[in-house]
Amino acid sequence: MERTGLMVGVKVKEIATKGYVYQECTVLSSDPVSIVFEVQRTISDEGGNVETVISQVLVLWVNINHVIVMEEKT
Numbered sequence: 001m002e003r004t005g006l007m008v009g010v011k012v013k014e015i016a017t018k019g020y021v022y023q024e025c026t027v028l029s030s031d032p033v034s035i036v037f038e039v040q041r042t043i044s045d046e047g048g049n050v051e052t053v054i055s056q057v058l059v060l061w062v063n064i065n066h067v068i069v070m071e072e073k074t
Helices: none
Strands: 011-017 021-030 034-044 050-060 064-069
Touching: 011 034
Parallel strands: none
Antiparallel strands: 011 021, 011 064, 021 034, 034 050
């Protein structure tokens, strides 16, 4: 059976890699080798300015410990 990854647009509650945990992500691309997802985070600088940063992250599946997909009810 062929592995295909997660569908584009799937909301992910958590992706844990060997070195970091990403929360509240959206899948942009996924195949049997890697996953690309978007994650938003709020940061503040030393001056107290707060802004939202959107990052796109590519991670190989071999570096992922677990993925928790959000449950959606329709």
